[in-house]
Amino acid sequence: MTLLSFSLNTNNMRTVTFGMNISIDGYCDHTIFNPSEELMDYFTEMMDDVDLLFFGRVMYQLMFPYWSDVAEDQSGTAAENRFAKRLSAIDSVVVSRSLDSAGANTRIIRSNPAAELLKLKQQPGKKISVDSVSLLPELIAASLIDEFNLVVHPVIVGKGRPLLEAGSLQEKLDLKLANxxxxxxGCVALHYLKQ
Known part of the structure; x- marks a missing residue:
């Protein structure tokens, strides 16, 4: 893991937001969640402020080509079709050493995700949405995540991938509940800002 050591001047920088669905007991295995139409509309509206998606390989392959196929053939519910169309239209970066190719509006980076995200954060544009549990500790340590959007689903699963592995952060991160x-x-969306 590469950690960056620097002080950020956050004036005029893009906001980096991290979003994830989690169970009440803190697991984020997307195969256990069944989002409602209302929740799909919430996710679509969140992307109105986003013009770049920053994925780890696992999340990227979970999302694509599934959602791009739904966007193309409109095979989902009305809310899923809206989400798919919006998601597929946003440029993406995927961090992967193993992917050979990616979608038309997706760029692959092979190393130094925190350094790459910092460069993107300094460019003009809307928000950058990070969707990667594996990259989260490194990006938090580099002070690159500005806000967290967690949707807690009313389910306890007792197994799977936790949002953060024990010991993955060197120090705690204090957050302020914004909304x-x-x-x-029964889902609850929690919007936190870094203090």
Whole structure:
């Protein structure tokens, strides 16, 4: 893992947001969640402020080509089709040593994700959305994540991939709760800002 040591002047920098679905007990295995139409619309609206997606390989392959296929053939529900169309239109970066190719609007980087994200953060544009559990500790350590959007689903699973592995952070990160949204399904969206 490469850690960056620097002080950031956050004025005029793009906001980097991390988003993830999690269970009540802190696991983020997407195969266990079944988002409602209301929740899919929430995810679509969140992307209105995003013009770059920053993926790890596992999350990228979970999302694509599935959602790009849904966007093309409109095979989902109305809310899923809207989400797929919006998601597929946003440029992406995927961090991977093993991927040979990626979608038309996706660039692959092979190393130094924190350094690459810092460069992108310094460029003009809207928010950058990070979707990678494996990269999260490195990006937190490099002070690159500005806000966290966690959707807690009303399920306890007891196994799977935790949001953070024990000992993956060298020090705690204090956050400020900015917003809470309750959904009819029992899901709760929590929006936190880095202090």
């Amino acid at each position: 809470t949204i309750h959904f009819k399904s």
